[in-house]
Amino acid sequence: MPPQGDAAGDNGVAADDSDTYVLYRSGLQLLERGSAAAAAQLLERAAAAEPHSRSVLEALARAQFDAGRYAAAAGNFRRIVEASPADDYARFGLGLALARTGDPGAAAEHLALAAAMRPSIRHYTDALRSVRATLSARNRLREESAD
Secondary structure: OOOOOOOOOOOOOOOOOHHHHHHHHHHHHHHHOOOHHHHHHHHHHHHHHOOOOHHHHHHHHHHHHHOOOHHHHHHHHHHHHHHOOOOHHHHHHHHHHHHHOOOHHHHHHHHHHHHHHOOOOHHHHHHHHHHHHHHHHHHHHHHHHHO
16 A cells, blocks of 8 residues: 655654654554564554554554555544544545455545545545446446346
């Protein structure tokens, strides 16, 4: 899953809470190196210590998604969306995770919102187009089997 790309450095984890910060940074490094399952383990510990940190939850959700734990990723992206409904990246992540869990209808809703919020981000619109194609194909199959 593509990272949000927030290079501002505001990670929502207090640097003076060194254990949590180390878990968070180490988790991000593992995620960047492609070790999503290991990253998720560290980030779960960071999230337990900082349950309201948006940055920790996003990193955890990304790691869970990349590790194939789509339902868990959806749950964490949903927590971010509930706290911040205008967070386009969390809506995008939630939509992707829902699509992977087999719920393209709900996925399309969140992906459409993300794409509407940031229409210039191509992977948002590409994901929405893909999920809508899945919905369309499923509808055609239902119609054909009803005949």
